[in-house]
Amino acid sequence: MDIPRASAASGPSPIGWAISEQPVPYPQALEAMNARADAIRRKEASQLVWLLEHPPLYTAGTSAQREDLLDPNRFPVFETGRGGQFTYHGPGQRVAYIMLDMKARGGDVRGLVADLERWVIEALSAFNIKGERREGRVGIWVRRPEKGETREDKVAAIGLRVSRWVTTHGISFNVEPELSHYTGIVPCGIQAHGVTSLADLGLPVSMADADVALRVAFEKVFGPVVSAEPPV
Numbered sequence: 001m002d003i004p005r006a007s008a009a010s011g012p013s014p015i016g017w018a019i020s021e022q023p024v025p026y027p028q029a030l031e032a033m034n035a036r037a038d039a040i041r042r043k044e045a046s047q048l049v050w051l052l053e054h055p056p057l058y059t060a061g062t063s064a065q066r067e068d069l070l071d072p073n074r075f076p077v078f079e080t081g082r083g084g085q086f087t088y089h090g091p092g093q094r095v096a097y098i099m100l101d102m103k104a105r106g107g108d109v110r111g112l113v114a115d116l117e118r119w120v121i122e123a124l125s126a127f128n129i130k131g132e133r134r135e136g137r138v139g140i141w142v143r144r145p146e147k148g149e150t151r152e153d154k155v156a157a158i159g160l161r162v163s164r165w166v167t168t169h170g171i172s173f174n175v176e177p178e179l180s181h182y183t184g185i186v187p188c189g190i191q192a193h194g195v196t197s198l199a200d201l202g203l204p205v206s207m208a209d210a211d212v213a214l215r216v217a218f219e220k221v222f223g224p225v226v227s228a229e230p231p232v
């Protein structure tokens with residue numbers, strides 16, 4: 001597969017936007033993501049947003065607590081270098097791996113996280129859902145007054161790794177995953193609130209519809225993207 005190359009003379013190439021149509025095993029995705037990040041560092045590949053789904057699995061971020069893995073035998077568990085704690089990935093959840101050159105963005109990691117949050121909030125607004133940030137709780141949250149006055153559920157998670165000025169990992173956006181699979185962990189180490197999805201919020205949204213909303217919102221926040229081939 002030919003990889004679009006970045007041009008040092010003309011600045012960073014446009015960000016590619018790739019979608020895998022079939023679930024990608026986690027080890028294969030991790031290898032491809034890291035290889036692409038290495039190529040970006042060497043200026044041999046352009047920046048990329050890669051949308052995919054995984055088979056059911058749990059991942060542990062760098063802050064994961066072993067006691068938050070409640071059912072270690074339910075699905076495979078992978079330790080990963082991203083920030084955060086335990087989370088679930090599986091069919092019906094759109095994962096977006098973000099491989100960006102932070103030097104081209106001025107090295108502002110906090111600003112990037114804020115932009116990722118704004119991206120998800122903007123995508124949710126396409127479905128008339130109000131997503132919100134919460135201090136001390138990474139991710140995007142939706143108020144659930146029907147479940148309790150102070151109840152909020154997470155609809156999207158964010159977990160990044162920045163190594164040698166290039167980002168990996170990214171976001172997970174719950175379209176219609178099996179939410180019962182989250183009971184095998186304490187999602188992101190937070191017990192006081194739950195997890196939701198577009199389907200759980202009463203919206204029968206297809207993955208294709210979610211992808212369109214994500215792309216439109218991404219371009220509002222980050223600028224134009226170009227369609228690209230997935231790394232695998």
